[in-house]
Amino acid sequence: MLAGDLLGGTAAIAEESDRFGGEFPVSGYHYMGELVRALQDDDFQNPGLFAVEHGAELWVAVEGTAGKSCASCHGDAAHSMRGVAARYPAYAPKRRELVNLELRINEERTGRMGAPALPMESDALLALAAFITYQSRGMPMNVDVSGEARRFFEDGKAFYERRRGQLDLACGQCHDRLAGARLRGDRISQGHVNGFPFYRLMWRSMGSRHRMFRWCNWAVRAETYALGSPEYLSLELYAAWRGRGLPIEAPAVRP
Amino acid sequence: MPSGQGEDAGDGRAAAGRNERGAHRGAPPDGGRVESGTAMDGVRVRIAVPATAKRGEVLELKTLITHPMDNGFMFSRDGERIPRHIIHRFEALYNGALVFRADWHEAVSTNPFISFHTVADESGRIEFRWYDDDGAVYTESADIEVG
Numbered sequence: 001m002l003a004g005d006l007l008g009g010t011a012a013i014a015e016e017s018d019r020f021g022g023e024f025p026v027s028g029y030h031y032m033g034e035l036v037r038a039l040q041d042d043d044f045q046n047p048g049l050f051a052v053e054h055g056a057e058l059w060v061a062v063e064g065t066a067g068k069s070c071a072s073c074h075g076d077a078a079h080s081m082r083g084v085a086a087r088y089p090a091y092a093p094k095r096r097e098l099v100n101l102e103l104r105i106n107e108e109r110t111g112r113m114g115a116p117a118l119p120m121e122s123d124a125l126l127a128l129a130a131f132i133t134y135q136s137r138g139m140p141m142n143v144d145v146s147g148e149a150r151r152f153f154e155d156g157k158a159f160y161e162r163r164r165g166q167l168d169l170a171c172g173q174c175h176d177r178l179a180g181a182r183l184r185g186d187r188i189s190q191g192h193v194n195g196f197p198f199y200r201l202m203w204r205s206m207g208s209r210h211r212m213f214r215w216c217n218w219a220v221r222a223e224t225y226a227l228g229s230p231e232y233l234s235l236e237l238y239a240a241w242r243g244r245g246l247p248i249e250a251p252a253v254r255p
Numbered sequence: 256m257p258s259g260q261g262e263d264a265g266d267g268r269a270a271a272g273r274n275e276r277g278a279h280r281g282a283p284p285d286g287g288r289v290e291s292g293t294a295m296d297g298v299r300v301r302i303a304v305p306a307t308a309k310r311g312e313v314l315e316l317k318t319l320i321t322h323p324m325d326n327g328f329m330f331s332r333d334g335e336r337i338p339r340h341i342i343h344r345f346e347a348l349y350n351g352a353l354v355f356r357a358d359w360h361e362a363v364s365t366n367p368f369i370s371f372h373t374v375a376d377e378s379g380r381i382e383f384r385w386y387d388d389d390g391a392v393y394t395e396s397a398d399i400e401v402g
Contacts, residue, residue: 047366050299050321123297204323204365 025243028189028254031180036201040253048130048199048251051123051206055131058124064115070128073112077135085133086142086248089237091149098152098233101129102208120227126206130197133250140247141194143240156238159231165222186255191216192243193236195252202255209236298322302383304397308375316347316355317370318383320393326361344386345369350379375401 029037043049059077062069074080089100099107105128106117118125145153160171174183175191182188196209207215210227213235217224225231303317320342327339339361347355354373373381382396 044301044303044317045319045368047321050301050366053299054297 025192025246026179026190027192027194027243027246027249029195029249029252031187031189032255036253036255040249046199046251046253048197048206048253051127051130051197051199051251052134054123054127055129055134058128059131064109064113066112066114068113070108070113077132081132081135083136083139085129085136085250086139087144089233089240090144091147091152093148096148097230098149098237100209100228100233100236101132103228103233105129105132121208121211123206126197126208129208130206130251133197133248136248137250138247140245141240141243143237143244145237145241149237152234152237153241155231156234156236159235160238160242165217165220167220167222169220171216190243191239192246193239194243194246195249195254197250198252198254200254206251209239298391298393300383300385300393300395302395302397304381304399306398307400307402310375310377310401312375313372314375314399315370315372316381317368318345318395319366319368320385321366322385322387324361324363324365324367328361340388342367342385342387344384346384346386347371347373348382348384349373350377351382375399377401 029040032040039045039047056077058070060069060071062072071077085101088104089098091097092099092104102120102125105125109115110117118128143149163170163173171191174188178188179190180188193209193212196212197206198212199205200207200212208227210229210232213232214224214227299321301319303315305314308314322342323340324342325337325340327337329337331337341359341361341363343359345355345357345359345367346353355371357369359367378399378401380396380398382394385393387393
Protein backbone atom coordinates (compact mmCIF):
# COMPACT_ATOMS: atom_id res chain seq x y z
CA MET A 1 0.00 0.00 0.00
CA LEU A 2 1.33 3.39 -0.92
CA ALA A 3 2.01 5.93 1.76
CA GLY A 4 -0.63 8.60 1.76
CA ASP A 5 -2.86 6.34 -0.24
CA LEU A 6 -5.39 6.30 2.53
CA LEU A 7 -5.66 10.00 3.04
CA GLY A 8 -8.83 11.57 1.81
CA GLY A 9 -11.55 9.70 0.01
CA THR A 10 -13.55 7.24 1.98
CA ALA A 11 -10.84 7.00 4.65
CA ALA A 12 -12.46 10.10 6.13
CA ILE A 13 -15.56 8.07 6.88
CA ALA A 14 -13.50 5.54 8.78
CA GLU A 15 -11.75 8.27 10.74
CA GLU A 16 -15.07 9.74 11.71
CA SER A 17 -16.14 6.41 13.11
CA ASP A 18 -12.84 5.84 14.87
CA ARG A 19 -13.36 9.05 16.74
CA PHE A 20 -16.38 7.40 18.28
CA GLY A 21 -14.42 4.30 19.18
CA GLY A 22 -16.08 2.30 16.46
CA GLU A 23 -19.44 3.05 17.99
CA PHE A 24 -21.13 2.82 14.65
CA PRO A 25 -19.83 0.20 12.25
CA VAL A 26 -17.79 1.03 9.19
CA SER A 27 -16.91 -1.54 6.57
CA GLY A 28 -13.31 -2.58 6.11
CA TYR A 29 -13.72 -1.18 2.60
CA HIS A 30 -13.20 2.32 3.94
CA TYR A 31 -9.91 1.38 5.54
CA MET A 32 -8.35 0.21 2.33
CA GLY A 33 -6.24 2.03 -0.16
CA GLU A 34 -7.65 3.49 -3.30
CA LEU A 35 -6.19 0.74 -5.45
CA VAL A 36 -7.77 -2.10 -3.53
CA ARG A 37 -11.09 -0.29 -3.44
CA ALA A 38 -10.92 0.16 -7.19
CA LEU A 39 -10.29 -3.56 -7.61
CA GLN A 40 -13.34 -4.39 -5.54
CA ASP A 41 -15.57 -1.85 -7.25
CA ASP A 42 -14.89 -3.02 -10.79
CA ASP A 43 -16.79 -6.22 -11.47
CA PHE A 44 -14.55 -6.85 -14.45
CA GLN A 45 -11.38 -6.84 -12.40
CA ASN A 46 -12.64 -8.09 -9.04
CA PRO A 47 -11.21 -11.62 -8.83
CA GLY A 48 -14.00 -12.61 -6.45
CA LEU A 49 -16.45 -12.44 -9.33
CA PHE A 50 -14.81 -15.53 -10.81
CA ALA A 51 -15.94 -17.41 -7.72
CA VAL A 52 -19.44 -16.00 -8.17
CA GLU A 53 -19.46 -17.23 -11.78
CA HIS A 54 -18.24 -20.64 -10.67
CA GLY A 55 -20.96 -20.69 -8.03
CA ALA A 56 -23.62 -19.85 -10.62
CA GLU A 57 -22.55 -22.93 -12.59
CA LEU A 58 -22.67 -25.11 -9.49
CA TRP A 59 -26.11 -23.75 -8.62
CA VAL A 60 -27.63 -25.42 -11.68
CA ALA A 61 -25.38 -28.51 -11.71
CA VAL A 62 -27.24 -31.73 -10.95
CA GLU A 63 -25.43 -33.81 -8.34
CA GLY A 64 -26.19 -36.66 -6.00
CA THR A 65 -28.60 -39.57 -5.81
CA ALA A 66 -31.75 -37.42 -5.82
CA GLY A 67 -30.86 -36.10 -9.28
CA LYS A 68 -31.26 -32.51 -8.23
CA SER A 69 -29.38 -29.26 -8.40
CA CYS A 70 -29.77 -26.33 -6.02
CA ALA A 71 -31.94 -24.72 -8.67
CA SER A 72 -34.31 -27.71 -8.81
CA CYS A 73 -35.83 -26.55 -5.54
CA HIS A 74 -34.70 -22.95 -5.19
CA GLY A 75 -35.09 -21.80 -8.78
CA ASP A 76 -33.64 -18.45 -9.67
CA ALA A 77 -31.18 -17.52 -6.95
CA ALA A 78 -31.54 -13.82 -7.73
CA HIS A 79 -35.02 -14.12 -6.31
CA SER A 80 -34.91 -17.05 -3.88
CA MET A 81 -31.56 -16.28 -2.26
CA ARG A 82 -31.97 -12.54 -1.99
CA GLY A 83 -31.34 -11.57 1.61
CA VAL A 84 -30.59 -15.10 2.77
CA ALA A 85 -26.88 -14.65 3.46
CA ALA A 86 -27.62 -11.53 5.49
CA ARG A 87 -29.36 -13.70 8.07
CA TYR A 88 -26.54 -16.19 8.63
CA PRO A 89 -25.24 -17.61 10.88
CA ALA A 90 -28.54 -18.65 12.40
CA TYR A 91 -29.81 -21.01 15.06
CA ALA A 92 -31.00 -24.30 13.56
CA PRO A 93 -33.70 -25.74 15.83
CA LYS A 94 -33.33 -29.28 14.48
CA ARG A 95 -29.63 -29.39 15.12
CA ARG A 96 -29.88 -27.27 18.25
CA GLU A 97 -26.84 -25.37 17.16
CA LEU A 98 -25.67 -22.58 14.93
CA VAL A 99 -25.18 -23.06 11.22
CA ASN A 100 -23.51 -20.68 8.88
CA LEU A 101 -24.05 -20.46 5.17
CA GLU A 102 -21.38 -23.00 4.27
CA LEU A 103 -22.70 -25.59 6.72
CA ARG A 104 -26.21 -24.93 5.51
CA ILE A 105 -25.18 -25.55 1.90
CA ASN A 106 -23.64 -28.86 2.91
CA GLU A 107 -26.69 -29.82 4.92
CA GLU A 108 -28.84 -29.29 1.84
CA ARG A 109 -26.43 -31.24 -0.32
CA THR A 110 -26.29 -34.27 1.93
CA GLY A 111 -29.90 -34.11 3.12
CA ARG A 112 -31.83 -33.25 -0.02
CA MET A 113 -29.54 -33.86 -2.96
CA GLY A 114 -27.85 -37.03 -1.74
CA ALA A 115 -24.58 -35.41 -2.71
CA PRO A 116 -21.38 -35.44 -0.67
CA ALA A 117 -20.65 -32.48 1.56
CA LEU A 118 -18.10 -30.14 0.05
CA PRO A 119 -14.90 -29.79 2.09
CA MET A 120 -14.72 -26.61 4.12
CA GLU A 121 -12.77 -23.93 2.31
CA SER A 122 -12.82 -25.84 -0.97
CA ASP A 123 -13.11 -23.80 -4.13
CA ALA A 124 -16.55 -25.25 -4.81
CA LEU A 125 -17.99 -24.44 -1.38
CA LEU A 126 -16.53 -20.94 -1.42
CA ALA A 127 -17.93 -20.44 -4.91
CA LEU A 128 -21.44 -21.48 -3.89
CA ALA A 129 -21.27 -19.36 -0.76
CA ALA A 130 -19.99 -16.41 -2.78
CA PHE A 131 -22.74 -16.83 -5.37
CA ILE A 132 -25.45 -17.01 -2.73
CA THR A 133 -24.04 -14.13 -0.72
CA TYR A 134 -23.72 -12.08 -3.90
CA GLN A 135 -27.51 -12.19 -4.23
CA SER A 136 -27.67 -10.12 -1.03
CA ARG A 137 -25.18 -7.53 -2.16
CA GLY A 138 -26.08 -4.16 -0.74
CA MET A 139 -28.50 -5.56 1.80
CA PRO A 140 -27.81 -4.95 5.49
CA MET A 141 -26.43 -7.75 7.65
CA ASN A 142 -29.23 -8.71 9.94
CA VAL A 143 -28.70 -11.76 12.15
CA ASP A 144 -31.09 -12.91 14.81
CA VAL A 145 -29.46 -13.10 18.24
CA SER A 146 -32.64 -13.58 20.24
CA GLY A 147 -34.07 -16.71 21.80
CA GLU A 148 -31.96 -19.82 21.45
CA ALA A 149 -29.33 -17.90 19.54
CA ARG A 150 -28.67 -15.74 22.56
CA ARG A 151 -26.32 -18.12 24.34
CA PHE A 152 -24.25 -18.56 21.18
CA PHE A 153 -24.14 -14.82 20.86
CA GLU A 154 -22.87 -14.55 24.45
CA ASP A 155 -20.23 -17.21 23.73
CA GLY A 156 -19.11 -15.30 20.67
CA LYS A 157 -18.95 -12.06 22.59
CA ALA A 158 -16.86 -13.71 25.30
CA PHE A 159 -14.54 -15.12 22.66
CA TYR A 160 -14.19 -11.70 21.10
CA GLU A 161 -13.37 -10.05 24.41
CA ARG A 162 -11.02 -12.66 25.76
CA ARG A 163 -7.28 -12.11 25.54
CA ARG A 164 -5.48 -14.96 23.85
CA GLY A 165 -2.21 -16.14 22.43
CA GLN A 166 1.36 -15.20 23.15
CA LEU A 167 0.61 -11.62 22.23
CA ASP A 168 -2.19 -11.66 24.77
CA LEU A 169 -4.59 -9.74 22.61
CA ALA A 170 -8.35 -9.76 22.50
CA CYS A 171 -10.06 -9.07 19.19
CA GLY A 172 -11.49 -5.82 20.49
CA GLN A 173 -8.18 -4.37 21.58
CA CYS A 174 -7.41 -3.77 17.94
CA HIS A 175 -10.76 -3.78 16.21
CA ASP A 176 -12.64 -1.62 18.72
CA ARG A 177 -9.96 0.60 20.16
CA LEU A 178 -7.30 0.83 17.50
CA ALA A 179 -9.27 0.77 14.27
CA GLY A 180 -7.66 3.22 11.92
CA ALA A 181 -4.23 2.86 13.50
CA ARG A 182 -1.35 1.26 11.70
CA LEU A 183 -0.07 -2.22 12.28
CA ARG A 184 3.17 -2.00 10.37
CA GLY A 185 2.09 -1.36 6.79
CA ASP A 186 -1.53 -2.28 7.35
CA ARG A 187 -4.36 -0.19 8.57
CA ILE A 188 -6.44 -1.86 11.27
CA SER A 189 -10.10 -2.08 10.37
CA GLN A 190 -13.04 -2.63 12.66
CA GLY A 191 -12.97 -6.29 11.72
CA HIS A 192 -16.41 -6.61 10.18
CA VAL A 193 -17.54 -9.62 8.19
CA ASN A 194 -19.81 -8.04 5.57
CA GLY A 195 -17.40 -8.70 2.71
CA PHE A 196 -17.14 -12.47 3.01
CA PRO A 197 -16.50 -14.73 1.23
CA PHE A 198 -13.79 -12.36 0.06
CA TYR A 199 -10.79 -12.42 -2.18
CA ARG A 200 -7.63 -11.87 -0.18
CA LEU A 201 -4.71 -10.65 -2.21
CA MET A 202 -2.28 -12.08 0.34
CA TRP A 203 -3.73 -15.55 -0.13
CA ARG A 204 -4.37 -15.17 -3.83
CA SER A 205 -7.65 -16.93 -3.26
CA MET A 206 -11.11 -16.67 -1.84
CA GLY A 207 -11.54 -17.13 1.88
CA SER A 208 -14.32 -17.59 4.38
CA ARG A 209 -14.95 -15.79 7.64
CA HIS A 210 -13.62 -18.77 9.56
CA ARG A 211 -10.42 -18.87 7.59
CA MET A 212 -9.92 -15.23 8.48
CA PHE A 213 -10.62 -15.96 12.16
CA ARG A 214 -8.01 -18.68 12.01
CA TRP A 215 -5.57 -16.34 10.41
CA CYS A 216 -6.21 -13.67 13.06
CA ASN A 217 -5.80 -16.19 15.87
CA TRP A 218 -2.61 -17.43 14.33
CA ALA A 219 -1.35 -13.87 13.96
CA VAL A 220 -1.61 -13.27 17.70
CA ARG A 221 0.02 -16.66 18.18
CA ALA A 222 -3.04 -18.19 19.72
CA GLU A 223 -4.66 -21.58 19.40
CA THR A 224 -6.66 -21.84 16.22
CA TYR A 225 -9.96 -23.65 15.94
CA ALA A 226 -11.32 -25.75 13.13
CA LEU A 227 -13.29 -24.26 10.27
CA GLY A 228 -16.92 -24.69 11.18
CA SER A 229 -16.12 -25.21 14.88
CA PRO A 230 -18.62 -24.09 17.55
CA GLU A 231 -16.12 -21.45 18.73
CA TYR A 232 -15.96 -19.81 15.33
CA LEU A 233 -19.66 -20.16 14.65
CA SER A 234 -20.42 -18.25 17.85
CA LEU A 235 -17.79 -15.69 17.01
CA GLU A 236 -19.23 -15.36 13.53
CA LEU A 237 -22.65 -14.67 14.98
CA TYR A 238 -21.26 -12.04 17.28
CA ALA A 239 -19.21 -10.47 14.49
CA ALA A 240 -22.22 -10.34 12.17
CA TRP A 241 -24.29 -8.73 14.92
CA ARG A 242 -21.51 -6.30 15.69
CA GLY A 243 -21.60 -5.12 12.09
CA ARG A 244 -25.40 -5.24 11.82
CA GLY A 245 -26.71 -2.86 9.25
CA LEU A 246 -23.55 -2.89 7.16
CA PRO A 247 -24.29 -3.69 3.54
CA ILE A 248 -23.14 -7.06 2.23
CA GLU A 249 -20.18 -6.43 -0.06
CA ALA A 250 -19.34 -9.95 -1.11
CA PRO A 251 -17.12 -10.69 -2.83
CA ALA A 252 -14.97 -8.00 -1.23
CA VAL A 253 -11.29 -7.61 -2.00
CA ARG A 254 -8.90 -7.14 0.88
CA PRO A 255 -5.12 -6.97 1.07
CA MET B 256 5.95 -10.75 14.75
CA PRO B 257 8.52 -12.83 12.93
CA SER B 258 7.43 -13.59 9.42
CA GLY B 259 3.90 -13.09 10.64
CA GLN B 260 2.30 -12.18 7.40
CA GLY B 261 5.22 -13.26 5.35
CA GLU B 262 4.71 -16.89 6.00
CA ASP B 263 1.15 -16.66 4.89
CA ALA B 264 1.81 -14.17 2.18
CA GLY B 265 4.30 -16.68 0.87
CA ASP B 266 1.59 -18.62 -0.78
CA GLY B 267 -1.80 -19.37 0.62
CA ARG B 268 -2.44 -21.70 -2.26
CA ALA B 269 0.78 -23.66 -1.97
CA ALA B 270 -0.06 -24.26 1.64
CA ALA B 271 -3.33 -25.78 0.57
CA GLY B 272 -3.87 -29.24 1.86
CA ARG B 273 -0.46 -29.58 3.37
CA ASN B 274 0.51 -29.34 6.98
CA GLU B 275 -3.05 -28.54 7.71
CA ARG B 276 -2.24 -28.60 11.35
CA GLY B 277 0.65 -28.87 13.65
CA ALA B 278 3.58 -29.61 11.39
CA HIS B 279 5.20 -26.44 12.65
CA ARG B 280 4.77 -24.70 15.88
CA GLY B 281 2.40 -21.89 15.27
CA ALA B 282 0.91 -23.38 12.11
CA PRO B 283 -1.41 -22.90 10.25
CA PRO B 284 -1.22 -19.34 9.04
CA ASP B 285 -3.30 -19.91 5.98
CA GLY B 286 -6.40 -20.78 7.89
CA GLY B 287 -6.44 -24.30 6.56
CA ARG B 288 -7.24 -24.71 2.93
CA VAL B 289 -8.01 -28.33 2.30
CA GLU B 290 -8.91 -29.00 -1.26
CA SER B 291 -7.87 -27.07 -4.27
CA GLY B 292 -6.76 -29.57 -6.83
CA THR B 293 -4.22 -28.32 -9.27
CA ALA B 294 -4.07 -24.67 -9.97
CA MET B 295 -5.20 -25.26 -13.49
CA ASP B 296 -8.58 -26.64 -12.62
CA GLY B 297 -11.04 -24.33 -14.27
CA VAL B 298 -9.04 -21.48 -15.71
CA ARG B 299 -11.47 -18.65 -16.18
CA VAL B 300 -11.25 -15.84 -18.65
CA ARG B 301 -13.04 -12.54 -18.84
CA ILE B 302 -12.87 -10.25 -21.87
CA ALA B 303 -14.38 -6.89 -22.76
CA VAL B 304 -14.81 -6.13 -26.46
CA PRO B 305 -17.33 -3.57 -27.70
CA ALA B 306 -20.09 -5.23 -29.73
CA THR B 307 -20.19 -2.36 -32.21
CA ALA B 308 -17.81 0.40 -33.29
CA LYS B 309 -17.36 3.04 -35.99
CA ARG B 310 -14.73 2.47 -38.63
CA GLY B 311 -11.44 4.00 -37.53
CA GLU B 312 -12.49 4.19 -33.89
CA VAL B 313 -9.85 3.40 -31.27
CA LEU B 314 -11.06 0.51 -29.15
CA GLU B 315 -10.04 -0.37 -25.64
CA LEU B 316 -9.88 -4.13 -25.16
CA LYS B 317 -9.64 -5.64 -21.70
CA THR B 318 -8.88 -9.18 -20.59
CA LEU B 319 -8.44 -11.00 -17.32
CA ILE B 320 -7.49 -14.63 -16.76
CA THR B 321 -7.21 -16.67 -13.58
CA HIS B 322 -3.73 -18.05 -13.20
CA PRO B 323 -1.38 -18.44 -10.21
CA MET B 324 1.62 -17.07 -12.15
CA ASP B 325 4.06 -18.91 -9.88
CA ASN B 326 7.35 -17.16 -10.37
CA GLY B 327 9.58 -20.07 -9.38
CA PHE B 328 11.15 -18.27 -6.44
CA MET B 329 8.64 -19.25 -3.80
CA PHE B 330 8.78 -22.14 -1.39
CA SER B 331 5.94 -24.15 0.03
CA ARG B 332 5.76 -24.60 3.76
CA ASP B 333 7.28 -28.03 3.22
CA GLY B 334 10.36 -26.25 2.01
CA GLU B 335 9.93 -27.37 -1.56
CA ARG B 336 10.44 -24.90 -4.32
CA ILE B 337 7.29 -24.20 -6.25
CA PRO B 338 8.33 -24.47 -9.88
CA ARG B 339 7.83 -21.62 -12.26
CA HIS B 340 4.44 -21.80 -13.86
CA ILE B 341 3.30 -18.73 -15.72
CA ILE B 342 1.56 -17.61 -18.85
CA HIS B 343 4.51 -16.42 -20.89
CA ARG B 344 2.78 -14.98 -23.90
CA PHE B 345 -0.41 -13.19 -24.73
CA GLU B 346 -1.73 -12.44 -28.20
CA ALA B 347 -4.68 -10.67 -29.74
CA LEU B 348 -5.74 -11.42 -33.31
CA TYR B 349 -8.15 -9.33 -35.34
CA ASN B 350 -9.65 -11.47 -38.08
CA GLY B 351 -6.58 -13.66 -37.83
CA ALA B 352 -4.03 -10.85 -37.98
CA LEU B 353 -1.87 -10.26 -34.94
CA VAL B 354 -2.62 -6.80 -33.56
CA PHE B 355 -1.12 -7.08 -30.09
CA ARG B 356 1.37 -9.34 -28.40
CA ALA B 357 2.97 -9.31 -24.98
CA ASP B 358 5.69 -11.47 -23.48
CA TRP B 359 5.07 -11.98 -19.82
CA HIS B 360 7.69 -12.83 -17.26
CA GLU B 361 7.92 -13.95 -13.65
CA ALA B 362 7.04 -10.57 -12.21
CA VAL B 363 3.54 -10.51 -13.66
CA SER B 364 1.11 -11.03 -10.82
CA THR B 365 -1.59 -13.61 -10.19
CA ASN B 366 -4.68 -13.35 -12.39
CA PRO B 367 -3.12 -11.13 -15.05
CA PHE B 368 -5.21 -8.25 -16.29
CA ILE B 369 -4.29 -6.40 -19.46
CA SER B 370 -5.90 -3.63 -21.42
CA PHE B 371 -4.73 -2.23 -24.73
CA HIS B 372 -6.01 -0.42 -27.80
CA THR B 373 -6.56 -1.23 -31.42
CA VAL B 374 -8.31 0.44 -34.33
CA ALA B 375 -11.67 -0.83 -35.56
CA ASP B 376 -10.99 -1.69 -39.22
CA GLU B 377 -13.68 -4.12 -40.20
CA SER B 378 -16.36 -6.35 -38.80
CA GLY B 379 -15.19 -9.71 -37.63
CA ARG B 380 -13.73 -11.57 -34.74
CA ILE B 381 -11.17 -10.60 -32.15
CA GLU B 382 -9.43 -13.56 -30.59
CA PHE B 383 -7.24 -13.67 -27.52
CA ARG B 384 -4.68 -16.35 -26.74
CA TRP B 385 -2.78 -17.07 -23.57
CA TYR B 386 0.20 -19.43 -23.75
CA ASP B 387 0.83 -21.39 -20.57
CA ASP B 388 4.25 -22.77 -19.59
CA ASP B 389 2.66 -26.22 -19.40
CA GLY B 390 1.84 -26.09 -23.10
CA ALA B 391 -1.81 -25.21 -22.78
CA VAL B 392 -3.23 -22.40 -24.88
CA TYR B 393 -6.36 -20.72 -23.57
CA THR B 394 -8.43 -18.88 -26.14
CA GLU B 395 -11.43 -16.63 -26.05
CA SER B 396 -12.99 -14.52 -28.77
CA ALA B 397 -15.71 -11.99 -29.41
CA ASP B 398 -17.38 -10.62 -32.53
CA ILE B 399 -17.44 -6.96 -33.38
CA GLU B 400 -19.68 -5.12 -35.83
CA VAL B 401 -17.95 -2.18 -37.49
CA GLY B 402 -20.24 0.26 -39.32
